[in-house]
Amino acid sequence: MAKPITAIQKRQMTEEERRAEALAKLKVAVGDSEEAVRELLEFIEQLHESGLLEAANALLKAREDVAKIVVGQLNQKSVTTMINHAFAIAGLAASLDPEKTAKLLEHMAAGVIEAYEQTAIETKKVGVFDLLKALNDPDTNRAIRFFLSALKAIGQRLGQNS
Structure with a gap:
């Protein structure tokens, strides 16, 4: 067994x-x-x-030497300031309504291109009376009203921070 x-x-x-x-x-x-x-x-x-x-x-x-250089560069005040600005801009962009922002940027870009093309054609000097006549133009008036509203809102915010 x-x-x-x-x-x-x-x-x-x-x-x-x-x-x-x-x-x-x-x-x-x-x-x-x-x-x-x-x-x-x-x-x-x-x-x-x-x-x-x-x-x-x-x-x-050379990773250790490279790491020391990178860390040294990142510790510079200008770099940290730039990073802080990038975060602030990202925060601002995140708080905006994407549809409204896209529409505003689209209108501004088209307007700037159109204005550039018009100034290439028209060389006439703009006078005081031309400015007063422009106030009666509904499109010009709408743009002026927009910028005045923006200036007022910015001024109110600046007044809150003082």
Whole structure:
């Protein structure tokens, strides 16, 4: 009669067996995604030919020095001020109604282009009476009313902050 098994010994793979198994798994993975591997190799070849691969390797080797330079540049007052401005502008843009903003910018762009084209044609000097006549033009009056309303709203906000 056989002896009962009291302990199971786990088979330990040698380093060579581990490498052979890893290589076999890698061959299966490459075979499963052959097209992706070909594209990756082509991409790497293009990086190498353009010199970008060498530059990226140099950048990685000097990463500590590069990080110190980047952090030093980011700590400059002008850079932090610019970042603060970017956040303020982003906050302002987020608070605006996109449809109204798009419509306003579209009208302003079209108006500026039309004005540019008209000033190329008309070279007559604008006088005081021309300005007074322009006030009677409904389109001009509408634009003046818009800018006066904007100036008033800005002035009110400025008065609140003082």
